[in-house]
Amino acid sequence: MTDSVTITRPDDWHLHLRDGDALTTVVPHTAAQFGRAVIMPNLKPPITTVRQAQDYARRIRAARPEGSAFEPLMTLYLTDNLDPQEIRRAKDTHGSGGDGQVVAVKLYPAGATTNSAAGITDMHKTYKVLEVMQREGLLLLVHGEVTSPTIDLFDREAVFIDSQLIPLRRDFPELKIVLEHITTTQAAQYIRDAGPLMAATITAHHLLYNRNAIFAGGIRPHYYCLPVLKRETHRLALVQAATSDNPRFFLGTDSAPHPAHLKEHATGCAGCYTAFAALEMYAEVFDAANALDQLEAFASFNGADFYGLPRNQGGVTLRRESWLAPRSFAFGDAELTPLRAGETLAWKIQ
Numbered sequence: 001m002t003d004s005v006t007i008t009r010p011d012d013w014h015l016h017l018r019d020g021d022a023l024t025t026v027v028p029h030t031a032a033q034f035g036r037a038v039i040m041p042n043l044k045p046p047i048t049t050v051r052q053a054q055d056y057a058r059r060i061r062a063a064r065p066e067g068s069a070f071e072p073l074m075t076l077y078l079t080d081n082l083d084p085q086e087i088r089r090a091k092d093t094h095g096s097g098g099d100g101q102v103v104a105v106k107l108y109p110a111g112a113t114t115n116s117a118a119g120i121t122d123m124h125k126t127y128k129v130l131e132v133m134q135r136e137g138l139l140l141l142v143h144g145e146v147t148s149p150t151i152d153l154f155d156r157e158a159v160f161i162d163s164q165l166i167p168l169r170r171d172f173p174e175l176k177i178v179l180e181h182i183t184t185t186q187a188a189q190y191i192r193d194a195g196p197l198m199a200a201t202i203t204a205h206h207l208l209y210n211r212n213a214i215f216a217g218g219i220r221p222h223y224y225c226l227p228v229l230k231r232e233t234h235r236l237a238l239v240q241a242a243t244s245d246n247p248r249f250f251l252g253t254d255s256a257p258h259p260a261h262l263k264e265h266a267t268g269c270a271g272c273y274t275a276f277a278a279l280e281m282y283a284e285v286f287d288a289a290n291a292l293d294q295l296e297a298f299a300s301f302n303g304a305d306f307y308g309l310p311r312n313q314g315g316v317t318l319r320r321e322s323w324l325a326p327r328s329f330a331f332g333d334a335e336l337t338p339l340r341a342g343e344t345l346a347w348k349i350q
């Protein structure tokens with residue numbers, strides 16, 4: 001039995017940090033584990049200009065612990081009327097080093113998830129912007145769920161792939177696309193078959209849990225996220241994909257903090273907070289699958305390679321060691337209840 005694993009410092013390719021006081025809680029958690037993280041733009045109001053993204057990057061940097069080299073990689077929020085000029089400005093930030101590189105644009109179907117009201121109502125409205133992105137080499141990151149109330153919640157990802165993603169892929173064959181936080185057998189299969197410019201992130205919670213977790217012993221809002229957890233067969237397909245040595249699957253926590261009182265609510269918010277122990281949770285999954293030797297590619301190589309960024313220097317070591325996850329963290333004026341609150345974790349970063 002392996003009791004210790006050392007990997008090149010990993011990156012988180014899908015992260016929510018929020019803003020203001022929240023940053024002082026969540027930025028140090030991510031900075032302790034990851035070299036870089038792709039920061040989601042779904043603030044209120046959303047980050048839609050390069051100037052806003054760079055100001056936000058400065059606030060994130062200011063919340064890092066002394067001496068931290070953690071770097072946020074910024075994204076723009078795609079709306080029906082994003083100015084294609086912003087894509088050129090984003091391109092100009094590349095290689096600028098230090099001042100908030102804008103590496104990607106995030107597509108939320110309007111109404112699909114937290115703070116997505118300003119999202120896309122019709123894919124075709126984005127085509128002018130996507131043409132410029134394809135030309136300039138900016139990535140498109142996709143929350144892949146249809147929003148129609150007539151489509152069953154558990155089918156929304158699979159229906160999105162068939163009705164939206166396949167046509168998009170066909171119309172922009174040179175665009176790099178990441179299908180974010182995949183949750184289904186269909187998504188894993190689609191990515192596997194889709195060729196070199198199509199990749200997917202996978203969260204720790206979708207690798208650890210199936211949908212029973214949301215209802216075990218009563219409704220458990222801290223296990224509610226979007227896309228929602230699926231059946232066990234889907235979880236197994238995700239574990240298979242993550243541990244399969246396919247370079248187009250990589251780590252994206254989708255760690256998404258919300259005040260505890262807004263999750264423990266009649267209409268609780270979607271999002272699981274995992275950043276405080278993300279790598280430990282992934283290690284648990286890879287260990288259970290007898291695939292700890294695949295963790296480094298998934299966590300530290302595949303994402304950087306797909307984004308065309310250098311791999312990190314330095315490393316992190318995880319040891320098999322039981323410890324208790326905190327019950328909560330201070331979160332501005334509120335509390336933040338993490339996933340696994342008060343429960344045992346099996347691995348610990350040194």
Ligand code: NCD
Nearest residue numbers: 016113114225226256270271
């Ligand atoms: C995310 C959030 O809270 O911002 N929530 C979630 O359940 N994943 C939004 C998202 O990534 O869809």
Ligand code: ZN
Nearest residue numbers: 113143226227
């Ligand atoms: Zn999402």
Ligand code: ZN
Nearest residue numbers: 016040254256
């Ligand atoms: Zn997310």
